[in-house]
Amino acid sequence: MDAVSFWDMTYAEISAAIEGFNKRQMHDMRAQAVVAFRQADLLATLISKVFGGKQAAPAIQEAFPGIFPELERQAEKQQNWQLMKARIEAYAAEKRKRGEARGNNAGRTTDSDNV
Numbered sequence: 001m002d003a004v005s006f007w008d009m010t011y012a013e014i015s016a017a018i019e020g021f022n023k024r025q026m027h028d029m030r031a032q033a034v035v036a037f038r039q040a041d042l043l044a045t046l047i048s049k050v051f052g053g054k055q056a057a058p059a060i061q062e063a064f065p066g067i068f069p070e071l072e073r074q075a076e077k078q079q080n081w082q083l084m085k086a087r088i089e090a091y092a093a094e095k096r097k098r099g100e101a102r103g104n105n106a107g108r109t110t111d112s113d114n115v
Contacts (some may be wrong), residue, residue: 038063 001017009017042063049057061068 006014042058045053045055046057048055
């Protein structure tokens with residue numbers, strides 16, 4: 001806001017501008033606090049890992065959610081792949097447990113009389 005527009009404003013407009021400025025300042029301070037807290041948490045995790053800690057360092061998309069959407073989509077795809085692999089392994093284990101034979105034609109005869 002420049003000095004000329006300030007003198008053309010009413011008291012209510014000036015109060016609203018000051019209130020908006022204060023809210024914006026508070027929002028910026030909160031954002032900086034979240035960044036500082038997250039950075040400290042990441043540093044503590046990485047330093048712990050260097051000194052033999054068992055906690056794994058988070059991936060960048062886990063550390064900063066929403067900032068790297070392409071990496072998040074890639075992680076979701078990989079997670080779906082891993083989920084499907086686990087389901088297939090569970091299905092195969094269940095088939096083995098039941099004693100079902102392998103293959104599509106297992107247990108079938110080639111005789112046309114058994115149709």
